[in-house]
Amino acid sequence: MTTAAIIGGGVIGGGWAARFLLNGWDVRVSDPDPEAERKINEVLANARRSLPGLGNVALPPEGSLSFHGSIKEAVEGAEWIQESVPERLDIKQKVYGELQAHCAPDAIIGSSTSGFKPSELQNGRENPGQIVVAHPFNPVYLMPLIELVTTPANPTGVIDRAKEIITAIGMFPLHLKKEIDAHVADRFLEAVWREALWLVKDGIATTEEIDNAIRYGFGIRWAQMGLFDTYRVAGGEAGMKHFMAQFGPCLSWPWTKLMDVPEFTDELVDLIAGQSDEQSGHIPIREMERIRDDNLVGMMRALGANDWGAGALQNKHDLGREGEAGLVRSVDEIADISQPVLTQSRVVPLDWTDYNGHMTESRYLDAFAQSTDRLMMIIGCDTDYIANGGSYFTAETHIRHIDEVHAGDAIQVKTRVIMGAGKKMHLWHEMYAGDRLLATGEHMLLHVDLKTRRSAPPAAHIETNLVKLAEAHAVLDAPEGLGRAIGAPR
Amino acid sequence: MTTAAIIGGGVIGGGWAARFLLNGWDVRVSDPDPEAERKINEVLANARRSLPGLGNVALPPEGSLSFHGSIKEAVEGAEWIQESVPERLDIKQKVYGELQAHCAPDAIIGSSTSGFKPSELQNGRENPGQIVVAHPFNPVYLMPLIELVTTPANPTGVIDRAKEIITAIGMFPLHLKKEIDAHVADRFLEAVWREALWLVKDGIATTEEIDNAIRYGFGIRWAQMGLFDTYRVAGGEAGMKHFMAQFGPCLSWPWTKLMDVPEFTDELVDLIAGQSDEQSGHIPIREMERIRDDNLVGMMRALGANDWGAGALQNKHDLGREGEAGLVRSVDEIADISQPVLTQSRVVPLDWTDYNGHMTESRYLDAFAQSTDRLMMIIGCDTDYIANGGSYFTAETHIRHIDEVHAGDAIQVKTRVIMGAGKKMHLWHEMYAGDRLLATGEHMLLHVDLKTRRSAPPAAHIETNLVKLAEAHAVLDAPEGLGRAIGAPR
Numbered sequence: 016m017t018t019a020a021i022i023g024g025g026v027i028g029g030g031w032a033a034r035f036l037l038n039g040w041d042v043r044v045s046d047p048d049p050e051a052e053r054k055i056n057e058v059l060a061n062a063r064r065s066l067p068g069l070g071n072v073a074l075p076p077e078g079s080l081s082f083h084g085s086i087k088e089a090v091e092g093a094e095w096i097q098e099s100v101p102e103r104l105d106i107k108q109k110v111y112g113e114l115q116a117h118c119a120p121d122a123i124i125g126s127s128t129s130g131f132k133p134s135e136l137q138n139g140r141e142n143p144g145q146i147v148v149a150h151p152f153n154p155v156y157l158m159p160l161i162e163l164v165t166t167p168a169n170p171t172g173v174i175d176r177a178k179e180i181i182t183a184i185g186m187f188p189l190h191l192k193k194e195i196d197a198h199v200a201d202r203f204l205e206a207v208w209r210e211a212l213w214l215v216k217d218g219i220a221t222t223e224e225i226d227n228a229i230r231y232g233f234g235i236r237w238a239q240m241g242l243f244d245t246y247r248v249a250g251g252e253a254g255m256k257h258f259m260a261q262f263g264p265c266l267s268w269p270w271t272k273l274m275d276v277p278e279f280t281d282e283l284v285d286l287i288a289g290q291s292d293e294q295s296g297h298i299p300i301r302e303m304e305r306i307r308d309d310n311l312v313g314m315m316r317a318l319g320a321n322d323w324g325a326g327a328l329q330n331k332h333d334l335g336r337e338g339e340a341g342l343v344r345s346v347d348e349i350a351d352i353s354q355p356v357l358t359q360s361r362v363v364p365l366d367w368t369d370y371n372g373h374m375t376e377s378r379y380l381d382a383f384a385q386s387t388d389r390l391m392m393i394i395g396c397d398t399d400y401i402a403n404g405g406s407y408f409t410a411e412t413h414i415r416h417i418d419e420v421h422a423g424d425a426i427q428v429k430t431r432v433i434m435g436a437g438k439k440m441h442l443w444h445e446m447y448a449g450d451r452l453l454a455t456g457e458h459m460l461l462h463v464d465l466k467t468r469r470s471a472p473p474a475a476h477i478e479t480n481l482v483k484l485a486e487a488h489a490v491l492d493a494p495e496g497l498g499r500a501i502g503a504p505r
Numbered sequence: 506m507t508t509a510a511i512i513g514g515g516v517i518g519g520g521w522a523a524r525f526l527l528n529g530w531d532v533r534v535s536d537p538d539p540e541a542e543r544k545i546n547e548v549l550a551n552a553r554r555s556l557p558g559l560g561n562v563a564l565p566p567e568g569s570l571s572f573h574g575s576i577k578e579a580v581e582g583a584e585w586i587q588e589s590v591p592e593r594l595d596i597k598q599k600v601y602g603e604l605q606a607h608c609a610p611d612a613i614i615g616s617s618t619s620g621f622k623p624s625e626l627q628n629g630r631e632n633p634g635q636i637v638v639a640h641p642f643n644p645v646y647l648m649p650l651i652e653l654v655t656t657p658a659n660p661t662g663v664i665d666r667a668k669e670i671i672t673a674i675g676m677f678p679l680h681l682k683k684e685i686d687a688h689v690a691d692r693f694l695e696a697v698w699r700e701a702l703w704l705v706k707d708g709i710a711t712t713e714e715i716d717n718a719i720r721y722g723f724g725i726r727w728a729q730m731g732l733f734d735t736y737r738v739a740g741g742e743a744g745m746k747h748f749m750a751q752f753g754p755c756l757s758w759p760w761t762k763l764m765d766v767p768e769f770t771d772e773l774v775d776l777i778a779g780q781s782d783e784q785s786g787h788i789p790i791r792e793m794e795r796i797r798d799d800n801l802v803g804m805m806r807a808l809g810a811n812d813w814g815a816g817a818l819q820n821k822h823d824l825g826r827e828g829e830a831g832l833v834r835s836v837d838e839i840a841d842i843s844q845p846v847l848t849q850s851r852v853v854p855l856d857w858t859d860y861n862g863h864m865t866e867s868r869y870l871d872a873f874a875q876s877t878d879r880l881m882m883i884i885g886c887d888t889d890y891i892a893n894g895g896s897y898f899t900a901e902t903h904i905r906h907i908d909e910v911h912a913g914d915a916i917q918v919k920t921r922v923i924m925g926a927g928k929k930m931h932l933w934h935e936m937y938a939g940d941r942l943l944a945t946g947e948h949m950l951l952h953v954d955l956k957t958r959r960s961a962p963p964a965a966h967i968e969t970n971l972v973k974l975a976e977a978h979a980v981l982d983a984p985e986g987l988g989r990a991i992g993a994p995r
Contacts, residue, residue: 026741064913065798068854069805071875072823073830073915152722153739154794157801159818160722185822187721187815193709200718202704206696211732214692215780216773219683223784226731228690231677232642232650234727238804239814241716241724242701249643251516283706290705294713304644308555309811311647314728315559317803320856323796324729325677328649332675333562340563364558366810370891371955376899377871384867385561401860408909409866411991414902419958423554425563441992457991465861468909500990501901501947502931 018043020093020118022086022110023100024051027127029058030155031097032080037066037156038184039075044082045089052082062156069157070185086110090118095180097149099127107136115142123177125149129201132194134166143168147177150198151186162198163188230324239310240303243291248303256288313366344392346480352487355445356393358386359428363420373419380414383444383456386428390442394435394480396473405473407440407460415455415496424448431488433497435481438462438470443494455496508533510583510608512576512600513590514541517617519548520645521587522570527556527646528674529565534572535579542572552646559647560675576600580608585670587639589617597626605632613667615639619691622684624656633658637667640688641676652688653678720814729800730793733781738793746778803856836883836970842977845919845935846883848876855912863909870904873934873946876918880932884925884970886963895963897930897950905945905986914938921978923987925971928952928960933984945986 019035021028024046032042032055044055059080067074083089090096096118100110107126114124124146126136137143148164161181165174174190181188191198197205214220220228236245243255250258295303318326340360343349349356359382369375391397391407400406420426427447434441444456464471472478509525511518514536522532522545534545549570557564573579580586586608590600597616604614614636616626627633638654651671655664664680671678681688687695704710710718726735733745740748785793808816830850833839839846849872859865881887881897890896910916917937924931934946954961962968 026739061794061798064795065802065855067852067915068857068912069802070809070819070823070826071851072826072832073850073852074826075829152726154798154801157798157805158722158725159815160718162718182822183825185819187717187818189714189717189721191710191714193707195704195707195709199704199710199715200722202700203697203719204723206700207693207732210692210696212773212777214685214689215777217683217685219685220681220689221784222733222777222780224679224681225689226733226784227677227679228650228652229693229727229731230729231679232648232690233694234724234729234731235648236642237719237724238728239720239724239808241719242697243712243716249516283702287702287705287712290712294711294716304551305554306811306813308551308644308647310808310813311644312555312559313807313811314804315647317807317856318729318800319560321796321799321803323800325649328677329560329675332672333560335673336560336562336564339565342562360563361561362557362563365555366807367558370888371896371898375874376902377867377874380870380902380904381867384865398860406861408861408906410906412866412870412902412904412906413991414870416898416900416902419898422558425557459991498990498992500988501903501949502988 017041017095018093020045020090020096021055022046022089022096022098022114023127024048024055025099026054026058026153027151027155028097028099029055030062030151030153031099031127033059033062033066033156034184034186035095036078036080037062037074039078040095040184041078042080043089043091043093044080045084045086046082055080058154058156061154066156066185086113087117090114090122093118093122096122096124097127098124102128102130104131104135107131108139111136111140111146115140115145120145123147123173123180125177127151130197132166132196133164134168134194137166137168144170144173147173148194148198149177149181149188150201152200159185159187160200161186161188162191162200164191164194164198166194231328235311235314235325236307238314240307243287244295244303245307247291247295248300248307252300254288255291256284259284259287309365312364316364316366342389344397345395346393346483349393352484353490355429355431355488355491356390356484357427358389358393358430358444359426361426363422363424363426365422368422373421376414376416379416379446379454379456380412382426382428382446383412383414383458384409386430386444386456387442387458387460390430390432394484395477400474400477401465404465405471405477406463406465408463409458409460411459413457413499413501415499416453417455418448418451418453420446420448420453426453431491431494432481432484433457433488435485436478438472440481443497445494455494457497507531507585508583510535510580510586511545512536512579512586512588512604513617514538514545515589516544516548516643517641517645518587518589519545520552520641520643521589521617523549523552523556523646524674524676525585526568526570527552527564529568530585530674531568532570533579533581533583534570535574535576536572545570548644548646551644556646556675576603577607580604580612583608583612586612586614587617588614592618592620594621594625597621598629601626601630601636605630605635610635613637613663613670615667617641620687622656622686623654624658624684627656627658634660634663637663638684638688639667639671639678640691642690649675649677650690651676651678652681652690654681654684654688656684721818725801725804725815726797728804730797733777734785734793735797737781737785738790738797742790744778745781746774749774749777799855802854806854806856832879834882834887835885836973839883842974843980845921845978845981846880846974847917848879848883848920848934849916849918851916853910853912853914853916858912863911866904866906869906869936869944869946870902872916872918872936873902873904873948874899876920876934876946877932877948877950880920880922884974885967890964890967891955894955895961895967896953896955898953899948899950901949903947903989903991905989906943907945908938908941908943910938910943916943921981921984922971922974923947923978925975926968928962930971933987935984945984947987 367378857868
């Protein structure tokens with residue numbers, strides 16, 4: 016068990032506390048603010064909600080959290096000390112004096128400063144080598160980036176240990192070997208902020224329009240590849256040097272007329288093209304394109320599940336497509352009630368495939384579950400009904416995989432109501448690619464009261480609709496495989 | 506059926522062609538480049554791979570694609586004409602002359618220009634009202650943003666119709682009512698590009714370090730909320746005005762010393778705070794935080810599935826956690842072979858829940874499938890083995906849901922080998938939250954040859970390991986529910 020001291024609570028200190036605690040460290044907090052404990056616990060609540068499930072492997076048991084009246088008490092036994100006090104050099108200098116009077120000489124002191132250079136923090140200290148800048152990004156409990164800025168005063172051992180600890184709590188140490196005001200990332204944020212202020216002031220765009228320009232455009236691109244890799248792919252086979260020759264010091268005349276730009280020498284072009292080759296030259300451009308597209312699709316679909324941003328746009332587009340795709344929203348809209356109901360018509364998305372090169376098994380159930388949702392909507396168990404406290408829970412599922420299907424293939428699901436009386440709903444889904452049967456899904460659901468979480472009868476109109484479908488489908492031959500158990504002979 | 510003319514192929518024209526074609530429009534291309542057809546077909550191949558599966562509803566049947574030797578021929582019957590010729594005003598002017606000599610007077614002519622203002626394109630034209638800027642982002646077939654820039658010469662009807670068509674092909678028209686060089690988004694890209702050139706030139710950071718600063722930091726944030734909403738949330742309950750008072754015209758002294766910044770008057774603060782309130786004031790900050798975290802987790806997990814960017818960092822972190830979490834990678838590492846094998850220890854992620862407020866049914870199968878993958882690895886069917894052409898495909902699955910579980914809850918899966926001889930692998934998974942049984946999964950898999958996609962015997966070491974586990978587990982009582990069918994009495 017290891018111990019971290021958090022000097023200065025608030026949103027940033029709280030985020031650091033969460034990173035350490037949820038990765039098994041004991042955390043000792045010192046902050047004169049009487050609200051510090053409340054503030055840190057609020058951040059912790061958010062962190063506990065989101066961080067432990069971020070990965071696919073459980074984190075260790077949480078460490079212990081304690082609050083201390085003095086810096087002296089807080090730094091006792093601490094291996095890492097994170098300073099997140101206000102951005103004033105005189106305050107920081109005072110805190111560092113107190114820290115170093117009491118902490119272990121081999122403890123690492125990281126500063127969350129977004130503006131000061133590490134040399135400014137080390138200046139005048141007896142043991143400057145233990146002080147580094149470790150600049151995090153909000154929300155600290157989820158964003159992996161740490162700008163680790165060091166000076167020649169920091170011994171290699173301290174730098175290596177800092178990287179190790181940052182990595183151990185699930186973050187990425189971006190080691191900047193040359194210090195500069197505001198490090199790297201915030202210089203970009205500053206440039207964008209300044210441009211945004213002009214656009215709003217000049218009435219070109221509102222804050223909402225600017226935010227949409229970002230999140231529907233380059234923001235999504237930058238979530239997976241940065242500036243240079245993005246342009247590398249855009250430049251295509253001709254490569255980074257060609258891209259730069261084409262666009263030069265400004266991406267296009269005359270946008271930079273007011274700005275100070277570096278002289279665009281051959282040396283600068285070679286420097287950038289060479290670094291870009293070293294960064295990503297091992298991946299062919301065609302493959303970079305596919306990686307980019309896989310990432311964009313995956314992220315937009317993740318946003319779609321939250322009905323937010325670019326994903327919400329796509330959901331709206333889907334909604335407008337339903338009719339033409341043959342999907343209905345009520346029993347009355349079904350053209351021929353005697354036949355299984357079309358409950359899904361889609362193309363297998365890129366993020367539904369696995370290492371075997373085909374649609375992965377859990378996505379068959381994802382598709383069947385979406386078909387069940389559609390059938391629920393059709394019988395009247397829609398968003399409003401669910402918001403009022405009634406829904407169906409799946410009790411049992413039996414899936415048989417009959418044939419493979421791949422990303423980009425069109426699939427359809429047709430659904431039969433085997434039984435629908437009282438609390439029970441027994442469904443039979445068949446998934447097709449054209450005439451090719453891919454899989455069957457047999458599902459037993461129970462109507463529940465969402466308050467008691469127990470089974471309860473559905474509203475009358477739902478049972479009526481369900482019985483109507485069940486009776487219409489009862490005249491069809493029983494589906495092959497219905498009621499089968501695994502391992503039972505056909 | 507509607508028709509679009511694409512004037513100028515290449516990556517941008519090809520992306521437009523794909524957007525229209527895959528949304529059911531006929532597309533007529535004109536480009537003097539003899540390589541245009543090849544280039545457009547390459548973009549189309551990427552688009553067909555990624556776009557149709559982006560949403561959850563099938564797109565209409567593809568329109569027809571044709572290539573034409575003249576602009577005259579291409580624009581015949583076109584309702585939308587998209588110009589993506591080189592960024593030289595004299596070339597564009599010449600093309601517009603030819604376009605307008607032959608196109609319908611009520612067709613809309615959109616320009617992909619990233620730099621020119623619409624008035625510069627409209628200047629001197631007989632019918633300026635049909636010309637708008639419709640600036641897309643690469644890859645055009647996936648990125649939703651279109652900067653739609655108009656002038657007073659554009660009638661309301663043209664603007665409305667342009668928005669309607671852009672929306673109909675699944676994109677987002679960001680209507681900029683006041684024109685400016687480079688519109689909005691590229692002004693930000695330009696500011697970041699300029700700053701990046703300085704950082705590389707001055708040896709502060711390499712292209713790779715800059716890209717990492719972006720994609721592990723603000724890039725992911727901006728994929729879901731833009732600049733202003735991000736700062737609104739960071740500012741907390743005190744609101745946007747407080748945030749601005751705190752940070753002022755520069756995010757922190759002295760980063761902007763070389764730059765021209767707007768005077769930071771009360772009017773500007775009120776303007777921005779007021780717009781931000783209008784944009785997102787209806788969502789409480791606490792809810793904004795949760796939305797942000799849901800989005801970040803969903804996107805990072807999507808990147809993790811592709812082992813890329815911030816998701817790849819998390820995968821590496823997971824790997825380092827396996828041992829402490831009690832997970833093993835081979836039969837020899839299993840402490841007590843007579844007991845079910847621990848094949849998963851995790852926390853339910855935020856993106857695994859649904860409208861019923863609990864873990865959604867397909868994620869039970871996702872978890873069981875990951876446990877099957879772990880068991881495959883343990884018996885020797887690992888990444889290398891699969892790369893060499895052997896694997897297991899699931900034939901049948903039977904899941905019983907016994908109890909609910911929620912995001913943030915720790916879950917474990919224990920796995921028994923019921924039968925493992927020859928090509929068959931019969932598994933029984935039990936999912937627990939502590940001692941509480943949540944679900945059982947019974948799975949029949951077949952070993953396959955990935956080249957023939959048919960069942961085939963596994964390698965000897967795999968069968969040996971499987972038999973070893975099956976024999977050890979055979980002495981345990983048969984699990985309750987094994988071999989059961991849906992609807993069968995207990």
